[in-house]
Structures are given as C-alpha cells and as structure tokens.
Amino acid sequence: MDWIAGRVMLLSGWRRAALAMAAGLLAVLALPPFSLFAAPFLSFPILVWLIDGVPADPARGLLRRYLPAMWTGWCFGFGYLLGGLWWLGNALLVEADTFAWALPLAIFGLPAVLAFYYGLAVVLARLLWSEGWGRIAALAGAFGVAEWARASLLTGFPWNAIGYAAMPLPMAMQSVSLVGLMGMNVAAVFVFSAPALLGTRRGALPGLCVAIALLCLHLGFGAWRLAQPAAAPLDPPMTLRVVQPVIDQAKKLDDAARAEVFETHLALTAALPAPGQRRPDLIVWPETAVPFILTENPDALARIAEVLQDGQVLVTGAVRAEDAGSGLPPRYYNSMIMIDHQGQIIGGADKVHLVPFGEYLPLEGLISALGLHAIAAEMPGGFSPAAARMTMTLPGGRVLYPLICYEAIFPAEIGDSALSASALLNLTNDAWFGDTPGPYQHFLQARLRAVETGVPMLRAANSGISALIDPFGRVEKGLNLGVAGFFDAELPPRAAPLVPPSGQARNGLIFLVISLAVAAFSRLSFVFREN
Incomplete structure (x- = not known):
C-alpha cells in the first residue's frame, strides 16, 4: 500500500x-x-x-x-x-x-x-x-x-x-x-x-x-x-398500538382533505386487534397527525371519544395554540396531546428544540418581510419552543418521555431524568423527505437513544419508520417506510444502563x-x- x-x-x-x-x-x-x-x-x-x-x-x-x-x-x-x-x-x-x-x-x-x-x-x-x-x-x-x-x-x-x-x-x-x-x-x-x-x-x-x-x-x-437475561415483563402488562397512516405531506396541507386525514387515523385506531391479542391500552399517532387545533374543535374530541374504548388513552401529535395576551397573536406549539376515552385532554408536552427554517425563522423580521414562512409552520412567527421538557404520566402512573421529530438526534438533551420513564416516545413526520435515506438515518439515530438510556422507545412516524424498540436498540415490531397500517405490541421493561447519560x-x-x-x-x- x-x-x-x-x-x-x-x-x-x-x-x-x-x-x-x-x-x-x-x-x-x-x-x-x-x-x-x-x-x-x-x-x-x-x-x-x-x-x-x-x-x-x-x-x-x-x-x-x-x-x-x-x-x-x-x-x-x-x-x-x-x-x-x-x-x-x-x-x-x-x-x-x-x-x-x-x-x-x-x-x-x-x-x-x-x-x-x-x-x-x-x-x-x-x-x-x-x-x-x-x-x-x-x-x-x-x-x-x-x-x-x-x-x-x-x-x-x-x-x-x-x-x-x-x-x-x-x-x-x-x-x-x-x-x-x-x-x-x-x-x-x-x-x-x-x-x-x-x-x-x-x-x-x-x-x-x-x-x-x-x-x-x-x-x-x-x-x-x-x-444478558431479559428483565421480568411489566406487571401489569401494557399493550400499545402505533398508527402509521402514510399520508402524503401535500395532502396534509390541503384544507379540503383535513377531515379525511383525521378519519384515516380514527379508522386505524378502531381496527380490531389480531385474534388472541389484548386490546391496546395506549394508541399513538404521529407528529402533527391532527390537522387542526384540537382545543378549537370539540367535534374532533367527541369523535375520538366515540372511537376509544373505556380505559384507552390516545397520544397524538398536534398543533397547540396559546393565548399570548395583550392583543398579541397566539403562540403555536408543536405538541403531543394525551386524550382519554371521554375525549378529555389529560396531558401533553411541547417541543423544546425547534428546527431552524423548518419550524421557526431565525431573523424572522427580515425573512418574513420577504413573504416567506417556516417550511413546516405556515402560521405567523412559526412555532414557539417550550420553556422546558415535560414528561407525560399515563392514568396508570407510567411515564412517557416525549421527543418530537428530530429532538431524538440530540443525546445531550436526554438527561438522567429519562431513566425513570417507562418509555421514550418519539413522534415524527418524515413524509417531508419521501423515499430517501433521510427516514432511515433518522430511525437509526432514534434507536441509539434507547440504548443510551436503557429505556424502550415507541416511535410513530407518519410515513415510517414506526417501531417498538427495546432498550438494546432491537426492533421488536414495526412498519417499514411507506407501509400504511398499525401494529400492536407489549411494552418491554427497562434495562438499567451500566452508566447513566451524564x-x-x-x-x-x-x-x-x-x-x-x-x-x-x-x-x-x-x-x-x-x-
């Protein structure tokens, strides 16, 4: 050589x-x-x-x-x-x-x-x-x-x-x-x-x-x-359903198609489990799955209540609006929202780490003067970041650690507090990138966050790749890129990491x-x- x-x-x-x-x-x-x-x-x-x-x-x-x-x-x-x-x-x-x-x-x-x-x-x-x-x-x-x-x-x-x-x-x-x-x-x-x-x-x-x-x-x-020997399964067990609707991004942005998009998610949620399987306790929809402001649409919450059975909980990605007061325009957040079987919002978390130019505009005054807006946020000013990362607690006491979209690529932002969660929850919408290497790269990086924390990950992606990832990065169940449907699975237990993230x-x-x-x-x- x-x-x-x-x-x-x-x-x-x-x-x-x-x-x-x-x-x-x-x-x-x-x-x-x-x-x-x-x-x-x-x-x-x-x-x-x-x-x-x-x-x-x-x-x-x-x-x-x-x-x-x-x-x-x-x-x-x-x-x-x-x-x-x-x-x-x-x-x-x-x-x-x-x-x-x-x-x-x-x-x-x-x-x-x-x-x-x-x-x-x-x-x-x-x-x-x-x-x-x-x-x-x-x-x-x-x-x-x-x-x-x-x-x-x-x-x-x-x-x-x-x-x-x-x-x-x-x-x-x-x-x-x-x-x-x-x-x-x-x-x-x-x-x-x-x-x-x-x-x-x-x-x-x-x-x-x-x-x-x-x-x-x-x-x-x-x-x-x-x-190493597997940890004892959760007691009581927790069955989950991850929905992957595969909706074209252009359709998600079409006002005339919003009702159809919403009903597609509901139909996958209402589908019966396979013979011999338990009904899901937790249903997960992808990032911005709800194509309108839920708090401004009580009929949508009522439809969710019609589909969910007693005791079931839905976690969905959605845009959340918040009154800024003093005559200012509302603030908008890229959020996860947790809804019970009565159609009540019982929890949520907002995205902390926003995508520059995708969800907000750096130098907004200058760039918006040119008539431009953030690619994934058409509202004025784009999205606002959450002040702090919040966890979500399910009615049974189990804790979900939320990671919206590309937040899952930042290991430094997933601290030791994640170790007490029952699962990392990553909602994303990689339909923006089509059938390219992007979704595959994103999936690998998300899997590594489960390995670092020893906490299983639920990943719901609009177009894929959705999966249940165990604490060692292995895919227990999932849907490939571009495959519409859902999967039901049992949440695995945590695996205590030898070294915490810090x-x-x-x-x-x-x-x-x-x-x-x-x-x-x-x-x-x-x-x-x-x-």
Whole structure:
C-alpha cells in the first residue's frame, strides 16, 4: 500500500480536492440505508494520507500554513455531508411554488457551511500531526471536537455524526451506553483511520494493535450485553398500538382533505386487534397527525371519544395554540396531546428544540418581510419552543418521555431524568423527505437513544419508520417506510444502563482528552527528534 499512500500524498490542486470529496462521499455508504461498515475503512485512510501531504512549512504565514489543511478537511466534509443530507431538498418540493428557489441552499449550502467543522478538525489535527500512530489519535480527537461543536453551536445539528457509522447493528450499538456519542465519534475515527498505517509503515504495529483492541472490545461488549437475561415483563402488562397512516405531506396541507386525514387515523385506531391479542391500552399517532387545533374543535374530541374504548388513552401529535395576551397573536406549539376515552385532554408536552427554517425563522423580521414562512409552520412567527421538557404520566402512573421529530438526534438533551420513564416516545413526520435515506438515518439515530438510556422507545412516524424498540436498540415490531397500517405490541421493561447519560458524556470526554493527549505527546516527541 506504500505506493498508493505516496500517490495520494503528492496530489495537488483539483485532484486533491476531488479525492477528498470522493472519500467523504464514500464514507456515507456506512450510513443507512446502505450500512456498509467497510466504507470508512477506505475513506479515512485516504484522508490521513491527504493530510500527510499537506505542506508544513513554518516559514509561511499563519493563513497560508493552515489553509491547505482547512481546504482538505472542508472538501472531505462537503462530500460526506452532501452525500448524507441531499434529501433535505425534498421538503422544499412539497410547496415547490414557494420554496423551490431554495433547493440549492438546502442541497449544497447547508453541507458547505457544516463542512467548515471538518475543515477546522483537520486544522486542529495538523497542529498535532506527527509520524506514526499519534497522527491517527490527533485526527480522532480533532473529529471528536468538531462533532461536539456541530452538535452544540448555533442550535446544533449532529445529524450523521461519524460515530453512527460504527453502530449499524444492535451488537455494534451497545458501546454507546458506556461512552456516549462523543466517545463513539473519537473511537470510530481512530479505528477507521488505522489502515492508513499500513501505507506508511510508521507506528503501524502499536496503532493497529490499539485499533484492533478497540474494535474487539466494541463488538465483544455488544455481544455480552445482548446475551444478558431479559428483565421480568411489566406487571401489569401494557399493550400499545402505533398508527402509521402514510399520508402524503401535500395532502396534509390541503384544507379540503383535513377531515379525511383525521378519519384515516380514527379508522386505524378502531381496527380490531389480531385474534388472541389484548386490546391496546395506549394508541399513538404521529407528529402533527391532527390537522387542526384540537382545543378549537370539540367535534374532533367527541369523535375520538366515540372511537376509544373505556380505559384507552390516545397520544397524538398536534398543533397547540396559546393565548399570548395583550392583543398579541397566539403562540403555536408543536405538541403531543394525551386524550382519554371521554375525549378529555389529560396531558401533553411541547417541543423544546425547534428546527431552524423548518419550524421557526431565525431573523424572522427580515425573512418574513420577504413573504416567506417556516417550511413546516405556515402560521405567523412559526412555532414557539417550550420553556422546558415535560414528561407525560399515563392514568396508570407510567411515564412517557416525549421527543418530537428530530429532538431524538440530540443525546445531550436526554438527561438522567429519562431513566425513570417507562418509555421514550418519539413522534415524527418524515413524509417531508419521501423515499430517501433521510427516514432511515433518522430511525437509526432514534434507536441509539434507547440504548443510551436503557429505556424502550415507541416511535410513530407518519410515513415510517414506526417501531417498538427495546432498550438494546432491537426492533421488536414495526412498519417499514411507506407501509400504511398499525401494529400492536407489549411494552418491554427497562434495562438499567451500566452508566447513566451524564456518565456517558463524562466518559466520552475522557476518550477525547486521552486521544488529544496521545497526539500531543507524539507531536512533542516528533519535534524533539527533528531538532
């Protein structure tokens, strides 16, 4: 592999940029729906060799010294993010007359902006670059910092963090319950990059040994955790029904079709269970399933009461309106609403983390003056965020921990308080994105929240993928993308996590610090040898 590494290092100009982008695109194949675990083992060694070839002339000015590293990382990140996020443009086609002009911004603009995180990661790695396996640790630590920043700054957007590429199957998911997503980001980049050592032969043995050990521990721990005896089932048992209506997003926005949309959900709710199965105690509808304001439509609540049987509870996604007072327009919330068999609203929770440009407009005064509104919220001002995350308690005392739509991709927002819940409840509407990789990627990320907390997840998606996910990320029952219907299932018990989410974040930070410390030590050793 020496000659391949040498050829890659010597590339310049457009060839270097094109190969960096291609390597980023290749890494996308590790994500759903492809889940080709081997892809990053090819793409990250290419990135390492490209960084090896970045000029390191200390006589250059600061900008000229690190701009090549920034450019290499940005090209890699642009390829990765373009290949992983292009499907976002599909949401703009639902109301193409209004939003089609923004397609280039969604498809190319967002990846171009987010790619700067990876550009800065390569700059940081280049500062700590050395010979041998220390440079692999530098890249791993730098990507850990970049992924943390991407998840935290400017409201955060950790979609397709590199660590997800190392967790395609339940056996490969369990390590996240120890070190969190940050630790998985660091470990994944280190292991994926290790084959680069075969191409340069510098520090190959210790670096490959560490990478193989990490991989074996990762899979071995997963196999051990999945082999543990199952917890005792819930007593009394709880039967649930998840409804997946598969309603086209354009139809949901059509005023004339609102009654039909509502009745579709009711018909699936009223369907008899399979022979021998208990009737559901809890029925779950997807995000914004109710196409009007429930509190302003008593007839809708009456229809729900007609369909629900004694003791049954419905949790549905809906828009909630709240009087702002003083002659101000009402506030609107993307909410979950809990309704009993008498048609009474007995609980609810509002979305905390809203989607910029999807549910609200940053710089609203400026952008709304152009006649634009948030893509998924046509009301003036878009949605308002909840002040705090609230749980919902069912009549029997069991607690649901609500996560609306892409809130499920933020592990940092799911604290230790989730450990006392009976289930995580994720309502979403991925119909905006059609039959693209987006819903599959979203589903994987949601599954990891169950693994991190040891709490099963109920996931209701308008067009899919809906599922009951056990505390280890395994799908107990579900409906694939585009399949209309419902499923009934028994809620499984929790599995106490070995480390709570706060501890996982701490352990991930330790992983990050160790990686950067190894890189710094290696860099200092390299400098002393050179001098």
